[in-house]
Amino acid sequence: AVFQDASSLPSDKQYDIIVVGGGTAGSVIASRLTEDPKINVLLIEAGPDDEGAIDLQIPGNFPDGIEPKYHWNFTTTPQSGLNDRAIPYDRGHVLGGSSSINGMVYTRGAADDYDRWANVTGDNGWKWNSLLPLIKRHERWSGAVGGRNISGQYDPTVHGYDGQTKVALPWSGPNAFDNLCLEEAKAGSEFPFNLDPNSGQPLGLTWVQSTFGGGERSSASRAYLHTSVRQRSNLDILVNTRVTRVLSVGNVGSKDFRTVEIGTTVGALRNVTARVEVVLSAGSIGTPHILLLSGIGNKTELDAVGVPSTHELNDVGKNLSDHFSIFAFGTSTAPDPPPVDHTAALLQWTQNRTGPLTESVVPHQLLWTRLPSNSEALQKYGDPSSGPNAPHIEIALIWGPNFGGAASLLTPHSRGSVTLASSNPFTDPLININYLTHPFDIEVLKEAIRTMKRFYSAPGFSSFIATPIAPDPDAGEAEFEAYTRNSGVTALHAVGTASMSARGAEAGVVDPDLKVKGVKGLSIADASVIPYAPTGHTSAPVYILAERASDLIRSRY
Numbered sequence: 001a002v003f004q005d006a007s008s009l010p011s012d013k014q015y016d017i018i019v020v021g022g023g024t025a026g027s028v029i030a031s032r033l034t035e036d037p038k039i040n041v042l043l044i045e046a047g048p049d050d051e052g053a054i055d056l057q058i059p060g061n062f063p064d065g066i067e068p069k070y071h072w073n074f075t076t077t078p079q080s081g082l083n084d085r086a087i088p089y090d091r092g093h094v095l096g097g098s099s100s101i102n103g104m105v106y107t108r109g110a111a112d113d114y115d116r117w118a119n120v121t122g123d124n125g126w127k128w129n130s131l132l133p134l135i136k137r138h139e140r141w142s143g144a145v146g147g148r149n150i151s152g153q154y155d156p157t158v159h160g161y162d163g164q165t166k167v168a169l170p171w172s173g174p175n176a177f178d179n180l181c182l183e184e185a186k187a188g189s190e191f192p193f194n195l196d197p198n199s200g201q202p203l204g205l206t207w208v209q210s211t212f213g214g215g216e217r218s219s220a221s222r223a224y225l226h227t228s229v230r231q232r233s234n235l236d237i238l239v240n241t242r243v244t245r246v247l248s249v250g251n252v253g254s255k256d257f258r259t260v261e262i263g264t265t266v267g268a269l270r271n272v273t274a275r276v277e278v279v280l281s282a283g284s285i286g287t288p289h290i291l292l293l294s295g296i297g298n299k300t301e302l303d304a305v306g307v308p309s310t311h312e313l314n315d316v317g318k319n320l321s322d323h324f325s326i327f328a329f330g331t332s333t334a335p336d337p338p339p340v341d342h343t344a345a346l347l348q349w350t351q352n353r354t355g356p357l358t359e360s361v362v363p364h365q366l367l368w369t370r371l372p373s374n375s376e377a378l379q380k381y382g383d384p385s386s387g388p389n390a391p392h393i394e395i396a397l398i399w400g401p402n403f404g405g406a407a408s409l410l411t412p413h414s415r416g417s418v419t420l421a422s423s424n425p426f427t428d429p430l431i432n433i434n435y436l437t438h439p440f441d442i443e444v445l446k447e448a449i450r451t452m453k454r455f456y457s458a459p460g461f462s463s464f465i466a467t468p469i470a471p472d473p474d475a476g477e478a479e480f481e482a483y484t485r486n487s488g489v490t491a492l493h494a495v496g497t498a499s500m501s502a503r504g505a506e507a508g509v510v511d512p513d514l515k516v517k518g519v520k521g522l523s524i525a526d527a528s529v530i531p532y533a534p535t536g537h538t539s540a541p542v543y544i545l546a547e548r549a550s551d552l553i554r555s556r557y
């Protein structure tokens with residue numbers, strides 16, 4: 001059943017597992033665990049239910065067409081690497097979490113990323129090859145809406161067909177600009193065409209794949225918590241309710257954190273205790289926030305805000321890393337693509353779930369590249385990537401009205417943190433991502449623009465380009481740096497604030513089985529446990545991680 005507020009939750013009911021946060025990972029875990037009728041689950045989500053929320057279902061509503069109540073609307077602290085700009089830092093505040101409001105780009109990243117998870121944790125279950133069956137279990141490949149011919153635009157062998165999350169190619173295309181990009185790649189340029197970005201080998205030019213299907217967004221809640229799952233008698237979903245702390249059962253010294261404190265205001269909080277385990281899936285900001293409020297973190301920092309320490313674990317909230325993007329554009333000689341008539345598009349979407357609103361604003365072609373191996377940045381600062389098949393750079397190739405791209409740094413050296421501003425659980429935490437504070441990071445963005453310049457210097461583009469892309473680091477390095485720091489944007493891909501590490505390792509927050517180090521009854525499964533920024537957008541790695549987390553938790557019974 002779905003309960004709209006904490007007061008309506010039955011007080012006499014016993015839950016085996018309480019999942020905190022009904023977001024991307026939390027929806028997967030609640031759904032998978034309750035496939036076993038013997039496991040009783042309570043899923044608690046701070047935001048509202050997404051049932052019937054049409055604005056969330058229209059892919060073309062991203063990013064501006066989604067109601068404010070579905071966003072957390074965080075802001076970072078002033079970022080020294082961004083000339084002290086404090087920038088908006090959004091997360092989904094609704095069932096489905098960020099998957100209900102995100103840009104839907106579906107990229108698993110490089111196989112090397114997962115193999116590094118296995119290396120740092122000493123658990124081969126995190127290797128790409130071990131995870132492959134779970135990847136296929138989560139995905140339901142959905143082709144392209146409207147049934148256009150998509151052969152040669154993806155590799156059927158790397159997809160899952162019977163899973164939950166719909167993944168598809170865009171409704172439209174290839175357009176004139178797509179064709180120019182594809183012709184260059186297929187002509188054997190420096191940038192080869194890659195049939196599928198999700199094979200574990202993403203380098204090259206690829207068609208974008210997204211988490212939508214049948215013309216609608218496929219969020220974690222729509223995919224994993226659909227009507228028949230919601231009707232399971234062993235699953236209760238409580239929405240509009242914050243978890244403020246996890247508490248030890250019995251005395252504080254027992255460190256058996258199976259109780260959650262819930263509510264909507266400081267004066268009216270109540271406790272619910274799980275019989276077996278509490279799973280935190282509140283995301284890279286929410287999960288460390290709850291842990292720190294509970295006294296699990298660095299004791300000196302907790303003392304400073306008046307939170308009594310219950311378990312010393314220094315890395316909670318640390319190691320925050322994120323992708324960072326800049327835009328560069330030139331002008332083209334070609335007529336602009338026709339503008340979308342929104343009223344007609346909405347009518348088309350409403351009538352038969354086709355048309356321009358079935359795809360997001362994200363462009364059709366993504367280019368994934370590595371820094372040249374002789375690049376000064378690599379020589380000077382070392383290579384933070386997970387391996388030779390992992391890109392440092394993503395360029396989303398954009399057309400209309402100008403042409404150019406969004407260039408993203410995928411492998412930052414900079415690290416930030418989530419810390420407490422106050423012991424009041426309803427005060428936002430301090431989110432300090434420390435963008436571009438390591439010199440490597442801005443060097444990668446310079447190389448990204450140089451890459452874009454080489455891409456657009458192919459003969460096919462010669463009659464298309466009126467003025468070259470700007471800003472250009474080679475036309476003025478200081479101006480480029482100022483532009484990047486003043487106008488660069490977050491990719492909203494935060495990870496790492498409760499990282500997994502090897503069993504027995506002092507660094508890190510969870511063991512390879514996702515149990516919080518040194519305590520009982522408490523585990524974490526969401527983007528916060530991912531130790532390094534993946535070399536792709538983060539929702540696919542979270543789905544994959546959540547599928548394995550579900551198996552790990554079930555295996556503990």
Ligand SMILES: Cc1cc2nc3c(=O)[nH]c(=O)nc-3n(C[C@H](O)[C@H](O)[C@H](O)COP(=O)(O)OP(=O)(O)OC[C@H]3O[C@@H](n4cnc5c(N)ncnc54)[C@H](O)[C@@H]3O)c2cc1C
Pocket residue numbers: 020021022023024025026044045046047090091092093094095096097098099101102103104105106107241242243244281282283284286287290491492493494526527528537538539540542
């Ligand atoms: C605007 C935006 C665009 C993005 N675009 C893309 C993209 O195109 N492709 C891509 O792959 N990734 C994208 N991402 C990133 C991706 O969506 C996230 O990395 C991923 O969804 C995170 O999953 P999660 O389970 O860790 O957290 P979330 O999905 O954020 O789930 C956390 C859940 O916990 C709830 N919660 C938090 N605190 C509490 C609390 N105290 N009590 C109860 N509940 C709580 C939240 O409300 C939320 O529902 C985007 C993210 C955003 C915000």
